[in-house]
Amino acid sequence: MTSSLFDLAGRVAVVTGGNGGIGLGMATGLARAGAAIVIAARDQKKSADAAEGLQKLGARVATVEVDVQDQDSVRRMAQAALDRFQRIDILVANAGINIRRPPEDFAAAEWQKVLDVNLSGPFFCAQAVHPAMKAQGGGKIITIGSMMSIFAMPMAPAYGATKGAVVQLTRSLATAWAKDNIQVNCVLPGWIDTNLTRQARKEVSGLHERILARTPAGRWGDPVDFAGIAVFLASHASDFLTGTAIPVDGGYSVLGG
Numbered sequence: 321m322t323s324s325l326f327d328l329a330g331r332v333a334v335v336t337g338g339n340g341g342i343g344l345g346m347a348t349g350l351a352r353a354g355a356a357i358v359i360a361a362r363d364q365k366k367s368a369d370a371a372e373g374l375q376k377l378g379a380r381v382a383t384v385e386v387d388v389q390d391q392d393s394v395r396r397m398a399q400a401a402l403d404r405f406q407r408i409d410i411l412v413a414n415a416g417i418n419i420r421r422p423p424e425d426f427a428a429a430e431w432q433k434v435l436d437v438n439l440s441g442p443f444f445c446a447q448a449v450h451p452a453m454k455a456q457g458g459g460k461i462i463t464i465g466s467m468m469s470i471f472a473m474p475m476a477p478a479y480g481a482t483k484g485a486v487v488q489l490t491r492s493l494a495t496a497w498a499k500d501n502i503q504v505n506c507v508l509p510g511w512i513d514t515n516l517t518r519q520a521r522k523e524v525s526g527l528h529e530r531i532l533a534r535t536p537a538g539r540w541g542d543p544v545d546f547a548g549i550a551v552f553l554a555s556h557a558s559d560f561l562t563g564t565a566i567p568v569d570g571g572y573s574v575l576g577g
């Protein structure tokens with residue numbers, strides 16, 4: 321049993337936003353553990369490049385174009401994964417965006433867009449994979465929160481609202497689908513060096529240094545820091561763990577004072 325605790329051979333993982341950043345870091349961990357990977361995102365060139373990298377690790381990989389805001393597109397994504405690999409064992413609902421703006425300046429369309437991608441997206445994806453997981457006798461769903469699930473920032477009212485809500489969504493799904501042997505857990509990344517935060521670092525002077533000073537690990541996170549938690553939450557090692565929100569943050573969320 322111990323040797324197979326983290327083994328994902330024969331499993332199939334759908335990773336939204338798996339063509340870069342944290343999603344690709346997670347996909348890499350899952351691929352190394354033996355899972356076949358479906359990279360689901362909008363930019364097909366970026367997805368093809370990411371797939372090539374995973375294939376070099378020996379993984380079976382497919383790419384699917386999806387816009388997670390669109391429920392029909394998400395349904396097609398799940399069907400494409402099933403057509404290609406005949407099963408879905410793992411969903412990483414990772415795709416996410418931010419629009420940085422003070423609350424008083426947020427346009428309705430901007431507000432709606434962040435909610436659609438960051439909150440409706442994971443919900444639609446979870447709904448779309450549930451029938452296959454249930455029929456197979458179980459599955460693993462990983463959602464992505466943020467330090468903004470715990471803390472607040474003045475320029476991130478919509479992002480913070482969605483990242484708080486995704487923790488509650490995770491708990492709801494965990495309680496609803498425990499009977500189907502589906503475990504649902506949320507990862508709360510700290511400050512990670514990706515396209516998302518590269519933009520924030522350009523826009524917010526001093527952000528880079530402030531995060532470094534505030535993070536006990538003394539560094540920004542790297543997407544590869546998410547390989548291990550992905551394997552843990554996708555494997556038998558976490559079979560009695562559900563509804564949790566786990567910080568992967570170099571200690572950012574526990575530093576007092």
Ligand code: NDP
Nearest residue numbers: 337341342361362363387388415416466509511512514516
């Ligand atoms: P990136 O911008 O690098 O990755 C975001 C990914 O989401 C891209 O692969 C993008 O691919 C995909 N995506 C965006 N919109 C859509 C859409 N509508 N439909 C399908 N895919 C979409 O950012 P990160 O890796 O940093 O972010 C990944 C997740 O981690 C997000 O949920 C983010 O909120 C969260 N997070 C990140 C933190 C950080 O410090 N970086 C901290 C806390 C949380 P494409 O453009 O091809 O569609």
